[in-house]
Amino acid sequence: MALIVQKYGGTSVGNTDRIKNVARRVGEFRARGDQVVVVVSAMSGVTDGLIKLSKEITALPSEREMDMLLATGEQQTIALTAIALHALGIPAVSLTGAQAGIVTDGVHTKAKIQNISPREVHRLLDDGNVVIVAGFQGRTEEGEITTLGRGGSDLTAIALAAALKADLCQIFTDVDGVYTADPRIVPSARKLDEVAYDELLELAGAGAKVMQLRSVEFAKKFGVIFEVRSSLNDNPGTIVKEETRSMEDVVIRGVSLDKNQAKLTVIGVPDQPGRAAKIFRRLGDGAINVDMIVQSASHGGSVRATDISFTVDKPDLLKARKVLEELRGEIGFGEVQTDEGIGKVSIVGVGMRSHTGVAGKMFEVLATEAINIGMISTSEIKISVVIDLAQGEKAVRALHKAFLG
Amino acid sequence: MALIVQKYGGTSVGNTDRIKNVARRVGEFRARGDQVVVVVSAMSGVTDGLIKLSKEITALPSEREMDMLLATGEQQTIALTAIALHALGIPAVSLTGAQAGIVTDGVHTKAKIQNISPREVHRLLDDGNVVIVAGFQGRTEEGEITTLGRGGSDLTAIALAAALKADLCQIFTDVDGVYTADPRIVPSARKLDEVAYDELLELAGAGAKVMQLRSVEFAKKFGVIFEVRSSLNDNPGTIVKEETRSMEDVVIRGVSLDKNQAKLTVIGVPDQPGRAAKIFRRLGDGAINVDMIVQSASHGGSVRATDISFTVDKPDLLKARKVLEELRGEIGFGEVQTDEGIGKVSIVGVGMRSHTGVAGKMFEVLATEAINIGMISTSEIKISVVIDLAQGEKAVRALHKAFLG
Numbered sequence: 001m002a003l004i005v006q007k008y009g010g011t012s013v014g015n016t017d018r019i020k021n022v023a024r025r026v027g028e029f030r031a032r033g034d035q036v037v038v039v040v041s042a043m044s045g046v047t048d049g050l051i052k053l054s055k056e057i058t059a060l061p062s063e064r065e066m067d068m069l070l071a072t073g074e075q076q077t078i079a080l081t082a083i084a085l086h087a088l089g090i091p092a093v094s095l096t097g098a099q100a101g102i103v104t105d106g107v108h109t110k111a112k113i114q115n116i117s118p119r120e121v122h123r124l125l126d127d128g129n130v131v132i133v134a135g136f137q138g139r140t141e142e143g144e145i146t147t148l149g150r151g152g153s154d155l156t157a158i159a160l161a162a163a164l165k166a167d168l169c170q171i172f173t174d175v176d177g178v179y180t181a182d183p184r185i186v187p188s189a190r191k192l193d194e195v196a197y198d199e200l201l202e203l204a205g206a207g208a209k210v211m212q213l214r215s216v217e218f219a220k221k222f223g224v225i226f227e228v229r230s231s232l233n234d235n236p237g238t239i240v241k242e243e244t245r246s247m248e249d250v251v252i253r254g255v256s257l258d259k260n261q262a263k264l265t266v267i268g269v270p271d272q273p274g275r276a277a278k279i280f281r282r283l284g285d286g287a288i289n290v291d292m293i294v295q296s297a298s299h300g301g302s303v304r305a306t307d308i309s310f311t312v313d314k315p316d317l318l319k320a321r322k323v324l325e326e327l328r329g330e331i332g333f334g335e336v337q338t339d340e341g342i343g344k345v346s347i348v349g350v351g352m353r354s355h356t357g358v359a360g361k362m363f364e365v366l367a368t369e370a371i372n373i374g375m376i377s378t379s380e381i382k383i384s385v386v387i388d389l390a391q392g393e394k395a396v397r398a399l400h401k402a403f404l405g
Numbered sequence: 406m407a408l409i410v411q412k413y414g415g416t417s418v419g420n421t422d423r424i425k426n427v428a429r430r431v432g433e434f435r436a437r438g439d440q441v442v443v444v445v446s447a448m449s450g451v452t453d454g455l456i457k458l459s460k461e462i463t464a465l466p467s468e469r470e471m472d473m474l475l476a477t478g479e480q481q482t483i484a485l486t487a488i489a490l491h492a493l494g495i496p497a498v499s500l501t502g503a504q505a506g507i508v509t510d511g512v513h514t515k516a517k518i519q520n521i522s523p524r525e526v527h528r529l530l531d532d533g534n535v536v537i538v539a540g541f542q543g544r545t546e547e548g549e550i551t552t553l554g555r556g557g558s559d560l561t562a563i564a565l566a567a568a569l570k571a572d573l574c575q576i577f578t579d580v581d582g583v584y585t586a587d588p589r590i591v592p593s594a595r596k597l598d599e600v601a602y603d604e605l606l607e608l609a610g611a612g613a614k615v616m617q618l619r620s621v622e623f624a625k626k627f628g629v630i631f632e633v634r635s636s637l638n639d640n641p642g643t644i645v646k647e648e649t650r651s652m653e654d655v656v657i658r659g660v661s662l663d664k665n666q667a668k669l670t671v672i673g674v675p676d677q678p679g680r681a682a683k684i685f686r687r688l689g690d691g692a693i694n695v696d697m698i699v700q701s702a703s704h705g706g707s708v709r710a711t712d713i714s715f716t717v718d719k720p721d722l723l724k725a726r727k728v729l730e731e732l733r734g735e736i737g738f739g740e741v742q743t744d745e746g747i748g749k750v751s752i753v754g755v756g757m758r759s760h761t762g763v764a765g766k767m768f769e770v771l772a773t774e775a776i777n778i779g780m781i782s783t784s785e786i787k788i789s790v791v792i793d794l795a796q797g798e799k800a801v802r803a804l805h806k807a808f809l810g
Binding site: 016019020050053054056057058061062064065066068069071072073075076078079080082083084086087093094096099143145 | 421424425455458459461462463466467469470471473474476477478480481483484485487488489491492498499501504548550
């Protein structure tokens with residue numbers, strides 16, 4: 001008998017027929033004698049519908065109230081999933097994030113899980129129930145409803161698996177697993193049997209839309225081995241785990257393209273200690289995630305100054321601009337330029353650690369394709385370049401062919 | 406400065422424009438310096454949509470899970486209402502029933518409020534917020550989500566007004582208040598400025614669809630004065646309160662017609678002690694609400710026997726028939742006749758207590774209209790008669806004219 005945590009995303013519970021399918025699948029595991037905890041997202045479309053309602057009222061709704069609003073999406077799914085399990089004669093009890101003991105900090109719309117008290121879940125499992133937990137949500141110590149932000153349901157599943165000491169965590173989604181590249185861009189892309197946490201982290205951070213960073217980080221931190229697999233078939237998925245020796249034999253695990261970045265350039269930042277730091281501290285205070293940063297000598301003006309370029313997620317562009325405008329007087333820089341027409345292409349693999357010349361080969365491949373490189377950043381197991389968005393898919397195809405055949 | 410509890414029903418919050426209207430209205434009270442607690446229902450259509458989803462899965466979903474599912478409707482409205490108030494620059498915080506301290510028993514889908522701990526609501530009011538509370542829901546001591554059943558949002562408002570010792574409770578709805586009769590039947594019907602709890606109880610029990618009985622009972626029990634008024638205009642509504650001396654000057658407060666009753670007649674019940682009692686005990690066990698009862702000598706057969714007629718709500722007719730069929734062998738009665746073509750016409754007024762001849766006048770009026778009376782029941786402040794449904798509206802018009810001009 002194993003204890004399994006299964007997570008089903010919005011598409012997998014997108015209508016009542018699909019919810020019945022989820023119930024059937026859960027029933028199969030239970031028939032084997034497994035204890036099953038099911039984490040579900042809101043039915044696809046529900047969250048967007050609620051956001052739309054809020055936007056009909058105001059452009060910038062309060063984050064606390066958005067949590068109150070959006071948490072209802074998952075709550076509906078858990079109830080319907082429990083009802084579907086009952087219809088199959090399977091005892092099941094639904095729990096909101098709060099009821100499941102998921103306690104978070106108070107940062108609404110992107111709360112962090114602080115701890116999980118799995119007592120109620122254990123009690124219900126021991127009584128023979130399938131326990132269905134609302135993903136994406138929790139509560140503060142004070143009883144405020146919070147949500148975990150994008151990809152929060154994955155996080156709920158992995159954190160629950162850790163807290164419950166589950167034998168396995170399965171993330172059911174609408175793809176078969178983790179691929180060497182987006183198959184819509186690279187038709188010859190292959191599904192990976194396994195991938196290291198760090199590789200998936202870099203791939204996700206580089207735009208591969210398999211899972212959100214924090215869920216993978218959480219899994220790595222607590223050593224939760226999980227499987228990404230499809231809810232539409234019975235194919236085995238991709239196992240995500242700590243890297244093993246044999247993983248290093250492969251130089252590059254995957255190639256990814258992030259179309260969701262925008263570039264800001266702050267012209268003429270006075271070249272004095274602490275000015276740049278202040279910019280990034282303020283952006284950080286505004287919860288704006290800065291990815292790549294490049295600093296270069298400024299071309300204009302008589303005072304010694306630098307230009308600072310950096311990238312942020314496209315949805316944060318306006319907010320970042322606003323932060324900069326507020327800082328302009330204080331720091332005394334010139335204009336702020338923005339560019340939304342960029343793409344970030346990355347190659348990822350733990351094998352880079354033991355293989356040399358990977359960056360050189362990457363730049364050669366791009367040069368052969370006449371693709372100009374704007375910014376570069378590297379980690380131990382990743383190389384990313386910012387290029388013209390229009391050349392993004394061509395770059396991915398060329399790199400996949402060169403490194404992955 | 407007054408503390409006001411306002412309740413807005415599903416139609417009043419039926420879309421985001423209406424929610425904005427509610428916010429504007431709340432803002433007007435706040436601008437006067439009042440503290441305002443707002444209780445809202447689910448947006449009209451939302452609850453039905455959720456019920457439909459559950460029925461797509463199974464005909465008889467678990468009541469615990471239905472509460473989990475349906476409670477999301479009000480939770481959405483409170484968040485959207487808070488957002489709409491913020492958009493007007495008014496500080497507002499939404500609370501689920503559980504967060505507002507509404508503790509119920511564990512009878513899912515029709516839970517009873519056991520107590521309300523208004524500490525959090527008071528704290529938020531004292532901090533200058535409008536507090537928006539989800540109607541229709543609460544939680545058990547153990548933290549299970551419950552709902553209060555039909556009319557539950559009115560009950561939430563009145564119970565909160567009692568717990569908060571509010572100065573006024575306003576029930577906003579889609580009618581202007583309580584009328585002397587249904588204006589669709591009697592064009593000259595007038596809105597009442599005030600009505601006694603007992604009168605409204607009798608009117609509601611007699612088919613006037615203003616409010617559910619138990620909300621009025623609760624208000625009476627705790628002396629909560631409330632106003633029924635329209636959310637579509639600024640007209641003053643009807644104040645509902647303990648009866649005053651002057652109320653007795655009016656003989657009849659209103660006339661109502663209940664088209665939702667059906668009559669069953671059990672022929673030939675042996676005239677022995679306990680037989681009739683057994684019938685009504687079994688009906689009670691089946692949660693079937695019996696209204697009027699008439700017993701008369703049976704015409705057929707040689708054994709001493711009686712015919713027993715009684716009325717039930719139409720939706721309970723089949724269930725009542727089934728209970729009787731099960732009892733037939735045990736009690737030994739003859740056939741069961743049913744009649745869905747009846748109407749119950751009632752006249753209500755606390756003035757009846759001090760005025761004589763009211764029943765006589767009522768029967769005379771009906772006789773003049775050639776309307777035959779099937780059953781009669783009276784209370785201290787109400788007289789009801791069962792007549793042919795087809796003559797119901799004519800009877801209401803004639804009685805309104807005779808008693809209310």
